[in-house]
Amino acid sequence: MPRRRSRLVLFPAAIFTLLIGPVAAGLAGAALPAFGYLPVIGLDHVSLEPFAALFAMPGILRSCLLSLWTGLGTTFLAFAVVTAFLAGWHGTRLFGWLQRLVSPLLSVPHAATAFGLAFLIAPSGLLLRLVSPWATGMERPPDWLIVHDPAGLSMMAGLVVKEIPFLFLMALAALPQVEAVPRMRAARALGYGRMAAFYLSVLPGLYRQLRLPVFAVIAYASSVVDVALILGPTLPAPLAVRILTWQADPDLSYRSLAAAGALVQLVVTGAAILAWWLLEKLAARLGLAAISAGRRFSRDRAPRLLAAGAMSLAAFLVLAGIAALALWSFAGLWAFPGLMPGRFTLSAWMRLSGALTVPLTNALLVAAASAAGAVVLALGALEYEVRAGATPTVRALVALYLPLLVPQIAFLFGLDILFIRLGFDGMLFAVILVHLVFVFPYVLLSLADPWRAFDPRYARIAASLGRGADAIFWRIRLPMLARPVATAAALGFAVSIALYLPTLLIGAGRWPTVTTEAVALSAGGDPRAIGATALVQALLPFAGFALAALLPALLFRRRAAMRAAA
Amino acid sequence: MSAKSEKGLHLHRVAIGLAGRRLLALDRLISPGEVLTVMGPSGSGKSTLLAFVAGFLDPVFAAEGKVLIDGEDVTGLAAEERRLGLLFQDPLLFPHLSVGANLLFGLDPARAGRAERRRAVEAALAEVGMEGFFPRDPATLSGGQKARIALLRTLLARPRALLLDEPFSRLDAELKGQVRDLVFEEAAKRGLPVLLVTHDPADAEAAGGPVIDLARGGQGGGKG
Numbered sequence: 001m002p003r004r005r006s007r008l009v010l011f012p013a014a015i016f017t018l019l020i021g022p023v024a025a026g027l028a029g030a031a032l033p034a035f036g037y038l039p040v041i042g043l044d045h046v047s048l049e050p051f052a053a054l055f056a057m058p059g060i061l062r063s064c065l066l067s068l069w070t071g072l073g074t075t076f077l078a079f080a081v082v083t084a085f086l087a088g089w090h091g092t093r094l095f096g097w098l099q100r101l102v103s104p105l106l107s108v109p110h111a112a113t114a115f116g117l118a119f120l121i122a123p124s125g126l127l128l129r130l131v132s133p134w135a136t137g138m139e140r141p142p143d144w145l146i147v148h149d150p151a152g153l154s155m156m157a158g159l160v161v162k163e164i165p166f167l168f169l170m171a172l173a174a175l176p177q178v179e180a181v182p183r184m185r186a187a188r189a190l191g192y193g194r195m196a197a198f199y200l201s202v203l204p205g206l207y208r209q210l211r212l213p214v215f216a217v218i219a220y221a222s223s224v225v226d227v228a229l230i231l232g233p234t235l236p237a238p239l240a241v242r243i244l245t246w247q248a249d250p251d252l253s254y255r256s257l258a259a260a261g262a263l264v265q266l267v268v269t270g271a272a273i274l275a276w277w278l279l280e281k282l283a284a285r286l287g288l289a290a291i292s293a294g295r296r297f298s299r300d301r302a303p304r305l306l307a308a309g310a311m312s313l314a315a316f317l318v319l320a321g322i323a324a325l326a327l328w329s330f331a332g333l334w335a336f337p338g339l340m341p342g343r344f345t346l347s348a349w350m351r352l353s354g355a356l357t358v359p360l361t362n363a364l365l366v367a368a369a370s371a372a373g374a375v376v377l378a379l380g381a382l383e384y385e386v387r388a389g390a391t392p393t394v395r396a397l398v399a400l401y402l403p404l405l406v407p408q409i410a411f412l413f414g415l416d417i418l419f420i421r422l423g424f425d426g427m428l429f430a431v432i433l434v435h436l437v438f439v440f441p442y443v444l445l446s447l448a449d450p451w452r453a454f455d456p457r458y459a460r461i462a463a464s465l466g467r468g469a470d471a472i473f474w475r476i477r478l479p480m481l482a483r484p485v486a487t488a489a490a491l492g493f494a495v496s497i498a499l500y501l502p503t504l505l506i507g508a509g510r511w512p513t514v515t516t517e518a519v520a521l522s523a524g525g526d527p528r529a530i531g532a533t534a535l536v537q538a539l540l541p542f543a544g545f546a547l548a549a550l551l552p553a554l555l556f557r558r559r560a561a562m563r564a565a566a
Numbered sequence: 567m568s569a570k571s572e573k574g575l576h577l578h579r580v581a582i583g584l585a586g587r588r589l590l591a592l593d594r595l596i597s598p599g600e601v602l603t604v605m606g607p608s609g610s611g612k613s614t615l616l617a618f619v620a621g622f623l624d625p626v627f628a629a630e631g632k633v634l635i636d637g638e639d640v641t642g643l644a645a646e647e648r649r650l651g652l653l654f655q656d657p658l659l660f661p662h663l664s665v666g667a668n669l670l671f672g673l674d675p676a677r678a679g680r681a682e683r684r685r686a687v688e689a690a691l692a693e694v695g696m697e698g699f700f701p702r703d704p705a706t707l708s709g710g711q712k713a714r715i716a717l718l719r720t721l722l723a724r725p726r727a728l729l730l731d732e733p734f735s736r737l738d739a740e741l742k743g744q745v746r747d748l749v750f751e752e753a754a755k756r757g758l759p760v761l762l763v764t765h766d767p768a769d770a771e772a773a774g775g776p777v778i779d780l781a782r783g784g785q786g787g788g789k790g
Contacts, residue, residue: 389625457654460622463645464652465672465723475671479662560705561661 008387011380012396015440018377019399022415022437023406027266029414033259038417043256050260057257059236064268067239070152070159070232071222071272076279077156078163079214081314084307086171087198088300090180098311099172105318106165107491107545109498111518112538114158114230115530116321118147119328121154124336126324132337141336148234155232159221161314167213173449174209178202195304196297200287207280212397215273216404222269223407226500226515230522239265240409247413247505258413266410273405322538328531348528356514356536363497363513363540365428370435371492371544374443375485377436381444382451383473386459392448400441408438408501416505426508434502443492450484451477482552483562490548494541514540573636574598575619575727575759580631582614582623590615590780593631596727596759601750601773603762606780612763616731619761620652621645635726651725651758653733653749657716659704665691665715666700672719690718694748709737713745721752728753730762734769746772 032038036047054060089095120126124141132138147154180202187197223240232238237245243265246258290297328334329348331341384390415434416425424430454477462472478485500515507516518533556562574597581591589611596602606612617623619633622645632641633648640648659668669687677683684700691699694714704712713733720728733749734742750773753760762773770777 455658457656457658458660460620460645461652461654461658461719462671463622464620464648464650464725464729465719466646466649466675467671468644468646476660480660482662556662558664559662559703561703 008380008384011377011384015377015381015444016399018437018440019402022434023402023411025418026411026413026415027406029416029418030259030262030410031414033256033417034263036256038256038259050256051264053257054260054264057242060239060242063236063239063242064264066152066233066236067222067265067268068272068275070156070224070228070238071218071269072275073152074156074159074163074221075214075217075272075276077160078167078217081160081164081307081310082167082171083199083203084195084303085168085311086175087195087203088304088307090175090184090198094308098308098315099168101315101319102165102168102311104542104545105162105315106169107494107541108162108318108322109494109515109537109541110158110162110224111226111230111498111500111515112325112534113162113318113321114155114227115518115522115534116323116325116538117154117158117161117317118231119324119527119531120317120321121157122147126320126327126339129337129339138337147231150233150235152233152238155228155238156221157317158227158231159224161317162227163217163221164311164314167210167217170213171206171210174206175202177209178205180206191296191298193296193298193300195300195307196290196295200291204284204287212401212405214276216401218272218276219269219405219407222272223265223409225409226519229519239268240407243409243413244501244504247416255417259417262410262413265407269407269410322535325531325535325538328527329535331528331531348532352529352532356517356533359512359514359517360536362511363515363537366432366435366503366511366513367493367496367540367544369432370439370496371443371489373432373436374440374492375447375489377440378444378447378488379478379485382448383477385452386477387469400444403437404441412501412505416508419506425506426510428511431503431507431511434506435496435499438499438502439492439495442495443488446491447484447488450481454481480562482555486548486552487545490541490544493544497537497540497544572597574600575761576632576634576637577619577761578632578634580615580618580629580633582611582618582630583628584614584626589627592778594778596761598757598759599754601753601760601762601775603764603770603773603775603777604780605764605767605770605777607765610780612780613731616729616761616763620650620729621648649723649726651720651723651728653716653720653728653730655732655735657704657712659707659712659715659719661705663704664700665696665702665704665707668704668715669719669722673722674724676724687722690722694718710741710744713737713741714748717745717749717752721756725758728758728760730760730764732764732766733762735764735766743772750774 033043034050036043036045036049085095085098089098118125122141123144123146128136128138128141180198183201183205184194184197187201188194192200224238225240225244228238228241232241236242239261243258243261246254246261327341330344330346332343332345332347334341385392412434419425419430458476458480459472462476467475497513498515500519503511503513504516514533514537518530518537521530521533524530553563572595574595576595577592579591579593582589592615594602604612604615614623614627618627618629621640621643623629632639634640635648635650640650659665660671663671666684666687669690670683673683673686677686688697688700691697696711696714699707699711699715704715707715728749730749734746737745746769750760760773760775762769764770
């Protein structure tokens, strides 16, 4: 059968450019000043001076180690909880119940989660109020350094509860491809305990699909800025936060320092990924050793309960955190150790309504535009795949993950320098473009499975009725897949809403969103303003998903099969 | 070659192979109103033959030979230009469209004008005893009704031949007979050549035409 080359080939080409271009340009843009070349501030000869200055900064080694430690620690904890829960409970009723509870948490922005957690665990937070004064005897909040603790434990907790839903959903999507159920049955029939059966027979196959998401978690957690500002150590702060401080310094000579920092951040994240890769090898050896030793691990009641407890706790902390944000935003006087505010008032909302209008509008505008752009690109690429009979390659998958694997601060810093040169810095389209880089991978990942699973016989029927490829796309495939398309758009919208660093750096402060405003408030210590702003940030993604569920339902309200197809 | 001017669906020296192995070879003319049944177990290549004739052959297969309809060579045409009606084992009614819109989607574009097209569809519904079904949601139809609508949708496009891919295998015994009779009846009435692919000997018997059994080495007068 004749296959025609289609103009749709432009879509994959544009996507590769979109994914690889900014990362490559951004890294180059950081490398030049890092080695002493930034003519704007009079640097014009190659030298290692910026690195020397960087390593002379106080506490720099500790900052690097903090980044490494939070990156690896977060990933290890989130990975352990997710796999232990899958191992212990897959196929049970509790599993289905927690799955429905945890899945929507993916869309809660990191910053809102971090603020919520801070409101729970701080010395004056809800958890301590819950047991005071009757159990602790405390009438005043204790002088404990919980939030911003120097070891970064609070920051890791904030990251872990957010990365658990991400890895969990990624694992759920991959499970059917690795024949989890028959493998578990076979291993359990041989006498292995439930958890051992999973770890020894399912995980090796599953992990192949999970490796890139896990690396993305390492990259994110080792270079995150917003969560670090809200929960992380301050003296010294993790490396990414310090880079941002230098970048924003009015003294332009700090730019080359920041550039050198960006490259070191790349090395730190790379080292974290390398260390993880070594752990992978070690874990595989331990697994093989356990098999050769003939151990069956049939008694796993305690770890199973622990896994379910950890999973529930993670979900609880996110949800209770959002509730704490809401409480604070409506709280009047609220003295310790009262569990509830003395009275409720709208005054924080009244006070903020004016100040929040512009950030809210900006957030909606950028999120809607980048989500729409990502959906159009993803549809074009998937439609190209269908028409050209092309299959996705590993190369394409790595490109898709590239913006998620390279630390944001490492390439956004250089990209910003480039954009300043081009005069794009602070322009709306530049902000949307950079959001698109981060939004697109999620949109494509979300849309690809339903698109590829679409029964090809519908298109064959339509073609045999004399309809061309365009008609089949617009009249059959797109409307029949309206629901996954809407869901992918909502996911893209949620990702964009949560983006902090791209908005701040590329927007040059001229496009404040609810996210940048919320993070900016963290320094101020006004819990009512934080509660209200972070609550808006947390609710926007939910509004997007609600709309995504509502629109197809309204559109096809008379079509029973379209409801069931969800 | 004289065959080129003949009426009907001509599979001219068709041979399909996969990775250097020949799956099947066939040289047959299906006359108007005739049903050629191709039988064989799954994996014998019978659905591949159908995909080749319809224009959907996966490029991993190597195909030679030609498909001619009433003397016109359609081998190089895209699927949507061949005008060959296709029925699968599932009715595959488009779930987002009403019954009427499904039929309008199929209806020959030569019938112009909204009112005229609607009238044609209503008339076709009445002909199979389904008056008033135009606005219905296809999900609310019975199995037999869905099968009838699927057939109607195919016929309204005025195909030049019918290609049937196990179209009765999902129907229960009683319904199977009814739908089968209806399909063959309508094909005969319109003088359509029919290529039926099945693993059910009862289908072959009901079709009443020549049978090729791929399990026995494709004895279809092929060039082997």
